[in-house]
Amino acid sequence: xxxxxxxxxxxxxxxxxxxxxxxxxxxxxxxxxxxxxxxxxxxxxxxxxxxxxxxxxxxxxxxxxxxxxxxxxxxxxxxxxxxxxxxxxxxxxxxxxxxxxxxxxxxxxxxxxxxxxxxxxxxxxxxxxxxxxxxxxxxxxxxxxxxxxxxxxxxxxxxxxxxxxxxxxxxxxxxxxxxxxxxxxxxx
Amino acid sequence: xxxxxxxxxxxxxxxxxxxxxxxxxxxxxxxxxxxxxxxxxxxxxxxxxxxxxxxxxxxxxxxxxxxxxxxxxxxxxxxxxxxxxxxxxxxxxxxxxxxxxxxxxxxxxxxxxxxxxxxxxxxxxxxxxxxxxxxxxxxxxxxxxxxxxxxxxxxxxxxxxxxxxxxxxxxxxxxxxxxxxxxxxxxx
Numbered sequence: 001x002x003x004x005x006x007x008x009x010x011x012x013x014x015x016x017x018x019x020x021x022x023x024x025x026x027x028x029x030x031x032x033x034x035x036x037x038x039x040x041x042x043x044x045x046x047x048x049x050x051x052x053x054x055x056x057x058x059x060x061x062x063x064x065x066x067x068x069x070x071x072x073x074x075x076x077x078x079x080x081x082x083x084x085x086x087x088x089x090x091x092x093x094x095x096x097x098x099x100x101x102x103x104x105x106x107x108x109x110x111x112x113x114x115x116x117x118x119x120x121x122x123x124x125x126x127x128x129x130x131x132x133x134x135x136x137x138x139x140x141x142x143x144x145x146x147x148x149x150x151x152x153x154x155x156x157x158x159x160x161x162x163x164x165x166x167x168x169x170x171x172x173x174x175x176x177x178x179x180x181x182x183x184x185x186x187x188x
Numbered sequence: 189x190x191x192x193x194x195x196x197x198x199x200x201x202x203x204x205x206x207x208x209x210x211x212x213x214x215x216x217x218x219x220x221x222x223x224x225x226x227x228x229x230x231x232x233x234x235x236x237x238x239x240x241x242x243x244x245x246x247x248x249x250x251x252x253x254x255x256x257x258x259x260x261x262x263x264x265x266x267x268x269x270x271x272x273x274x275x276x277x278x279x280x281x282x283x284x285x286x287x288x289x290x291x292x293x294x295x296x297x298x299x300x301x302x303x304x305x306x307x308x309x310x311x312x313x314x315x316x317x318x319x320x321x322x323x324x325x326x327x328x329x330x331x332x333x334x335x336x337x338x339x340x341x342x343x344x345x346x347x348x349x350x351x352x353x354x355x356x357x358x359x360x361x362x363x364x365x366x367x368x369x370x371x372x373x374x375x376x
Contacts, residue, residue, distance in 0.1 A: 078373070078376040079376075080373050080376055116309070117309060120305065120312055142345050142346075143369060143373060145345045145348075146341060146345050146366060146373060147370075147373050149341030149342075149345060150374065152337075153337030153338050153340075153341055161330060181330060181334055182338060182374060183374045183375070185266070185268050186268055186371045187375055188268055188269075
């Protein structure tokens, strides 16, 4: 079982989320995740440092994706338009294939203080990365930090909406609407 | 020494901040704080649950103050104007007497992961409280959450500016300017 397995990472992820939901995050062991996935613990550790990383190891990719979008936005667009480009890229990232995972993940995180804190740290790190990307575009302070924080505010509110049970629209649609609402709120 | 002591709370706070700066937060004991303050550990625990609360026990007061300001804002003002009223009240709260403490506190928190997480939790809690106060004013979702998160973004960026070494202006002036800048950013 130590050999290459097709889709091992996604099988571990699905197995872990099932167990987090069934018996709770704290009670779930890597051994149990591996058994549920039909793989070995040794293979698990090739993909994840620990069980917590099943929930968080996508965030570096998201951060890089959004920072790249900021860097690639056309020269001369405003700070908020550059943030809008980064949020649109997040909309591509959170496609409908990720939604079931994102819903389960949100439920697990909401039930555990340490995981909520970890999520807040990730959001703060993302905000710092976006502010840095804006400064590289020549946006000064405090504007870069304000625009980045406002972008994170939109990101978070839209995400909570996207994972809510009744919501059918895609993240890209929701985040675009949320940004438009924030702009409207700020103008009044 | 178990008797009532004038200014005991502020003496403990000053002593704790000194020690956090001198020997580090982790190394500082309640016994050492009490000794530095010229008071007893027993008296310390009348004011603070533990040494961490020296840094955070003001946040409930701030949250209540800002939520009250939202509730008392004139009927009919926009969500963002109500947020502006809450931020102005925070400007009264963070007067110049608090600045030296706030600077030391920021340095201590920046150096400790657990304290940074705690600070993020407090900010998230404040955001939830402001969104709730906006909903009580009749602001719907997602506008209430978006306006509250935007307000927290302004609050945080202004706070970082206020405690920076070179800054001389008061928090009230800085937070008002930060909100104006966010409004301008959002309009472009």
